Amino acid sequence: MHLLSASCVCALLITALLRQVSGLDTVIGLYGETLEIPCNNGAMKAEDVLITKWKYDKGEGLPGDLLVKQKNQNVSISATLEYKGRVSMAANSSLLLSEAKLSDQRTFTCMVVAGADIEEYPVNVVIYKPPAGLEISDKASELEIGKLNKLGTCVAPDANPAANITWLKNNIPLVADGKGISIEASMLPDPVTGLSTTTSILKYSAKKEDTDAEFTCSTQHTVGSELVSSPVTFTITYTTENIVLQVITQDPLVEGDNVTLKCVADGNPAPTSFNFQLKEELVKVENTDTYIITNVSRDTTGEYKCSLVDDPTMEASKDITVNYLDINLSPSGNIVKSAGEALDLSFQIDASGDAKVSWTKDNVKLEKEPKFTKLTYADSGRYECEVTMGVLSRKAAFELAVEGVPVIKQLHKQRGKDGTHEVLICEAEGSPKPDVSWSINGTSPEESPFVNGMITHKITVMPTANLTVSCTVSNGFGADTKTINVSYINVEVKMDKQDQSDGSDQTKLVVGVVVGLLVATVVIALAYLVYMKKSKQGSWKTGEKEDGSSEEEKKLEEKVEENSQKAEV
Ligand SMILES: *[C@@H]1O[C@H](CO)[C@@H](O)[C@H](O)[C@H]1NC(C)=O
Ligand SMILES: *[C@@H]1O[C@H](CO)[C@@H](O)[C@H](O)[C@H]1NC(C)=O
Numbered sequence: 348m349h350l351l352s353a354s355c356v357c358a359l360l361i362t363a364l365l366r367q368v369s370g371l372d373t374v375i376g377l378y379g380e381t382l383e384i385p386c387n388n389g390a391m392k393a394e395d396v397l398i399t400k401w402k403y404d405k406g407e408g409l410p411g412d413l414l415v416k417q418k419n420q421n422v423s424i425s426a427t428l429e430y431k432g433r434v435s436m437a438a439n440s441s442l443l444l445s446e447a448k449l450s451d452q453r454t455f456t457c458m459v460v461a462g463a464d465i466e467e468y469p470v471n472v473v474i475y476k477p478p479a480g481l482e483i484s485d486k487a488s489e490l491e492i493g494k495l496n497k498l499g500t501c502v503a504p505d506a507n508p509a510a511n512i513t514w515l516k517n518n519i520p521l522v523a524d525g526k527g528i529s530i531e532a533s534m535l536p537d538p539v540t541g542l543s544t545t546t547s548i549l550k551y552s553a554k555k556e557d558t559d560a561e562f563t564c565s566t567q568h569t570v571g572s573e574l575v576s577s578p579v580t581f582t583i584t585y586t587t588e589n590i591v592l593q594v595i596t597q598d599p600l601v602e603g604d605n606v607t608l609k610c611v612a613d614g615n616p617a618p619t620s621f622n623f624q625l626k627e628e629l630v631k632v633e634n635t636d637t638y639i640i641t642n643v644s645r646d647t648t649g650e651y652k653c654s655l656v657d658d659p660t661m662e663a664s665k666d667i668t669v670n671y672l673d674i675n676l677s678p679s680g681n682i683v684k685s686a687g688e689a690l691d692l693s694f695q696i697d698a699s700g701d702a703k704v705s706w707t708k709d710n711v712k713l714e715k716e717p718k719f720t721k722l723t724y725a726d727s728g729r730y731e732c733e734v735t736m737g738v739l740s741r742k743a744a745f746e747l748a749v750e751g752v753p754v755i756k757q758l759h760k761q762r763g764k765d766g767t768h769e770v771l772i773c774e775a776e777g778s779p780k781p782d783v784s785w786s787i788n789g790t791s792p793e794e795s796p797f798v799n800g801m802i803t804h805k806i807t808v809m810p811t812a813n814l815t816v817s818c819t820v821s822n823g824f825g826a827d828t829k830t831i832n833v834s835y836i837n838v839e840v841k842m843d844k845q846d847q848s849d850g851s852d853q854t855k856l857v858v859g860v861v862v863g864l865l866v867a868t869v870v871i872a873l874a875y876l877v878y879m880k881k882s883k884q885g886s887w888k889t890g891e892k893e894d895g896s897s898e899e900e901k902k903l904e905e906k907v908e909e910n911s912q913k914a915e916v
């Protein structure tokens with residue numbers, strides 16, 4: 348009711364005076380309020396008026412008296428029946444009628460006697476009343492998409508004239524279209540007050556986007572401001588239209604990982620239970636849309652499905668591929684083989700896709716998988732293969748040691764640049780690393796690193812006689828010996844040559860050597876007997892000339908060797 352009184356206050360101010368086509372003045376009053384019915388539009392001059400009288404039309408032409416005012420007298424009220432106690436007159440002759448009712452809609456006449464004139468001013472009264480409120484009732488609990496459902500009933504009670512109800516969605520009027528929108532309005536007058544109650548029923552076929560839409564109804568009455576009901580919103584329900592199976596995994600999926608299957612379906616309310624088809628097995632889940640497969644294996648690979656429990660035709664599927672990469676390399680670890688043997692490698696790859704293989708030997712890339720039909724010492728080393736497939740990779744390795752009796756591959760000599768010495772070079776192959784020994788004591792022994800079963804050993808000699816020198820290589824498996832003939836170097840000749848060609852340092856050296864030789868001749872003569880003894884023990888071979896014709900040369904040889912050592916120091 349507060350709504351009504353609020354609108355009446357403002358409506359009172361705008362009470363309008365209308366001139367009808369009939370020529371009759373019409374005054375509009377608000378139901379329940381005091382109505383002022385002006386006399387001759389208020390164009391009255393009180394001092395000229397002798398008598399003012401208000402009467403009304405009782406119907407059938409019968410007049411009913413209301414009140415009379417004579418000049419300089421008080422108003423005399425003669426109203427009876429329904430007007431008793433409700434009428435009075437304003438100073439400007441207007442009739443004031445309180446608590447206006449619909450039954451007051453009739454003709455009131457003001458009769459004025461001024462001087463000798465008697466004038467009558469009939470006024471037609473109309474009573475309006477805006478609706479007492481506006482409310483949506485019978486609200487649907489939810490709207491199902493695509494079905495014409497009763498959304499609600501809008502009621503505008505107790506109005507005159509009867510209210511026209513407009514339905515709105517998000518403040519936009521809805522118009523009946525015979526399909527998705529249907530509006531049925533009805534009107535019922537109150538038998539006592541005569542006021543009309545308008546009822547409008549909206550039937551509405553919802554769409555998905557009507558979620559959160561605000562529905563209202565409104566009326567714009569002849570008097571008063573627009574009335575708008577409180578908005579109502581609805582849950583829009585619809586059955587599942589789309590279903591998707593999501594597979595949530597690490598990428599790539601490998602054995603031991605977990606896989607989460609998630610069945611995503613629309614619909615409102617959303618479905619809460621699903622069937623997961625896990626290859627052969629059917630699993631029903633409730634109050635969740637996920638299923639977790641733990642510790643997957645290569646057997647997990649396959650097609651997976653999910654569907655709605657209430658509608659198995661709503662189904663989605665997805666393939667799961669579990670990646671795996673197994674390699675098997677045999678032999679492995681440390682392998683010891685004899686040179687010349689064969690080594691059979693067995694190398695297998697079991698993978699879910701194409702794998703790339705690469706081999707290295709001692710961290711150096713190999714062109715292809717190694718094959719050992721006849722092992723050589725050079726085959727010794729650490730072999731590694733790496734197999735990759737995407738981000739998966741596997742490694743395997745073995746360490747091959749080829750062992751065997753050492754063999755001298757080459758024994759040769761190189762004349763030194765200055766021509767005074769020979770460098771003897773013994774190249775051997777074998778594993779484990781062979782020991783190298785010579786039949787004579789050379790100088791500047793030099794041993795190469797032991798690589799691929801190869802070792803090179805060098806010594807420098809300054810032969811004072813034609814010699815046969817042997818190189819012996821040996822390890823736990825055996826030994827090999829080779830000999831080489833080294834010719835006597837006539838030091839003096841070489842020295843002379845050097846004298847001509849070399850610098851002063853070299854000359855000094857040569858002079859020193861020559862002096863040394865002269866001294867040595869004397870010393871050697873004294874040591875002759877001792878020396879002979881030693882040579883007969885055969886601790887080293889004395890050279891090409893075994894005929895003993897040149898004992899002095901032998902002594903000389905030793906001396907030269909000593910001297911060359913001195914020179915080096
Ligand atoms: C007559 O007087 C009343 C106050 O007494 C006033 O409200 C009203 O507007 C007047 N009517 C006309 C037509 O002048
Ligand atoms: C995962 O499965 C494999 C066999 O597929 C099994 O050997 C392993 O123990 C399982 N691991 C766990 C953590 O269950």
Ligand SMILES: *[C@@H]1O[C@H](CO)[C@@H](O)[C@H](O)[C@H]1NC(C)=O
Nearest residue numbers: 812813834835891892897900
């Ligand atoms: C060394 O051998 C060569 C031949 O190879 C020979 O001409 C020379 O006389 C020999 N020298 C000595 C000192 O025996």
Ligand SMILES: *[C@@H]1O[C@H](CO)[C@@H](O)[C@H](O)[C@H]1NC(C)=O
Nearest residue numbers: 785786787788789886887888
């Ligand atoms: C080599 O020299 C060592 C001493 O350094 C000596 O004992 C050995 O007898 C020498 N061998 C030969 C063959 O001269």
Ligand SMILES: *[C@@H]1O[C@H](CO)[C@@H](O)[C@H](O)[C@H]1NC(C)=O
Nearest residue numbers: 814815830831832890891892
């Ligand atoms: C070394 O000399 C001896 C004779 O002094 C000869 O029998 C042998 O064949 C020679 N060896 C080489 C490799 O020349």
